[in-house]
Amino acid sequence: MVGVPELPEVETLRQDLSKEVSGRRIKAVAVANGRSVRRHASAKHFRSRLEGRSIKSVSRLGKYLLLHLDNADTLVVHLGMSGQLLRVKGSKEPKPKHTHVVITFTQGGELRYVDPRTFGEMFVSTPPETFKAPPASAGTFSTSTGGGMGAGAVSRRQVPELSHLGFDPIEDMMSWDRFAVLLRQHKAGLKALLMDQQFVAGIGNVYSDEILFAAGLRFDRLSDSLSVIETRRLYRAMVETLAEAIKHRGSTLADEQYRDLFGEAGDYQGSHQVYDREGQPCRRCRSPIVRVRAGGRSTYFCEHCQI
DNA sequence: ACGCCCGCCTGTAAGC
DNA sequence: TGCTTACAGGCGGGCG
Numbered sequence: 188m189v190g191v192p193e194l195p196e197v198e199t200l201r202q203d204l205s206k207e208v209s210g211r212r213i214k215a216v217a218v219a220n221g222r223s224v225r226r227h228a229s230a231k232h233f234r235s236r237l238e239g240r241s242i243k244s245v246s247r248l249g250k251y252l253l254l255h256l257d258n259a260d261t262l263v264v265h266l267g268m269s270g271q272l273l274r275v276k277g278s279k280e281p282k283p284k285h286t287h288v289v290i291t292f293t294q295g296g297e298l299r300y301v302d303p304r305t306f307g308e309m310f311v312s313t314p315p316e317t318f319k320a321p322p323a324s325a326g327t328f329s330t331s332t333g334g335g336m337g338a339g340a341v342s343r344r345q346v347p348e349l350s351h352l353g354f355d356p357i358e359d360m361m362s363w364d365r366f367a368v369l370l371r372q373h374k375a376g377l378k379a380l381l382m383d384q385q386f387v388a389g390i391g392n393v394y395s396d397e398i399l400f401a402a403g404l405r406f407d408r409l410s411d412s413l414s415v416i417e418t419r420r421l422y423r424a425m426v427e428t429l430a431e432a433i434k435h436r437g438s439t440l441a442d443e444q445y446r447d448l449f450g451e452a453g454d455y456q457g458s459h460q461v462y463d464r465e466g467q468p469c470r471r472c473r474s475p476i477v478r479v480r481a482g483g484r485s486t487y488f489c490e491h492c493q494i
Numbered sequence: 495a496c497g498c499c500c501g502c503c504t505g506t507a508a509g510c
Numbered sequence: 511t512g513c514t515t516a517c518a519g520g521c522g523g524g525c526g
Contacts, residue, residue, distance in 0.1 A: 304503045
């Protein structure tokens with residue numbers, strides 16, 4: 188059914204990319220489908236921004252991968268619904284269908300971007316002037332939801348195209364009190380709020396359901412109706428569910444769509460409590476998992492365990 | 495102003 | 511059996 192890369196899948200890719208491509212120099216870039224680089228005026232423009240550059244480090248903001256280049260530019264990768272990033276040792280290996288971009292390194296090997304549904308994209312971002320020459324004195328930058336100065340905050344300033352994203356739940360830790368304030372400020376149903384990238388970045392349909400089950404809260408509870416205990420449960424559930432999924436290298440569902448950098452499946456789908464488990468017994472109370480449509484999306488939950 | 499819903503896409507699977 | 515149709519969903523934009 189679904190194999191959408193969310194924060195845990197993208198973080199797994201980031202960790203592997205960090206080891207595999209940091210320090211590598213880009214020899215050539217081939218674009219087979221211009222739609223994947225649609226933010227650029229042309230594929231040639233995209234290529235020219237990358238060729239000859241080397242990759243310094245790899246970070247992540249929500250579901251976006253950030254490959255930092257040696258000239259302060261950033262190659263941004265978003266996998267959309269069906270994107271895959273694959274590290275291949277030699278160029279002779281057969282290219283999968285829908286291979287839209289191939290980045291070849293000078294020391295051999297290549298990075299392939301595969302995306303059947305083409306909802307994903309790649310683009311090169313240039314930091315704004317204010318970031319290029321940071322004032323030595325002051326860290327007076329503020330973020331939309333104020334998540335402190337974690338790696339997410341740095342990335343947000345460096346990549347203006349991603350300035351709309353909310354805090355990153357793994358990179359930008361915050362106090363429960365701060366989280367409670369944000370929940371009251373952004374009044375909405377809990378599932379809609381968790382999936383709102385401008386509130387918190389990186390959570391999609393699968394992990395929002397898993398987080399809400401872990402928190403014992405229904406998808407339609409209003410965010411300003413939580414008690415102090417419930418607020419803490421939600422924050423803990425969010426951080427711990429995502430961290431646990433990262434440990435298991437993400438979820439590869441029935442469609443096998445998500446694959447890591449080496450083409451391997453994730454391992455967390457077996458730990459899912461509710462997602463894609465309609466009619467199956469709740470692992471906690473044995474009552475059947477219910478599926479409803481909320482905000483146009485499939486929503487799974489336990490009527491007994493979530494209130 | 496804000497929330498909902500469409501359009502973008504292809505692969506898969508249910509339905510006739 | 512084979513074709514058609516529905517569905518899956520991240521995200522941006524438009525409409526109510």
